[in-house]
Amino acid sequence: MVSDQGTERTNRAARVGLVPGQVVQEIGYGEDVDHDLRDAIEELTGNDLVGDDYADVADVVLLWFRDDDGDLTDALVQAVGLLDEGGMIWLLTPKESRDGHVKPSEIAEAAQTAGLSQSKSAGAATDWTGTRLAAPRR
Secondary structure: OHHHHHHHHHHHHOOOOOOOOOOOOOOOOOOOHHHHHHHHHHHHOOOOEEEOOOOOOEEEEEEEOOOOOOOHHHHHHHHHHHEEEEEEEEEEEOOOOOOOOHHHHHHHHHHOOOOOOEEEEEOOOOOOEEEEEEOOOO
């Protein structure tokens, strides 16, 4: 039997469109990330998150990005190269009231430059906003 807490965590991951069996590669990990969301993703997918050293393609790239992390376009282009055909990127940026916030207009411009389609935004975690970006078909 799954506890209410386990169900809520799984629902958080499902809310951002993840499904069991997916491989999720995480980029931009730091002490400030939302550990509950990370746990929920692992619980729902049944897989540990993979890091920068993962040698295969991923179904989803989870990109934690803060305003002072460098060039967002470059980070998105790098993330596209890690995806399997039909994969998606979840760009997680600090919410408006938090340090490191990235303006939505900057996200839209970087996504367009990287050849990505912005399809959905969600409050993915307490301090983070998630933006779903679809990779171009190869």
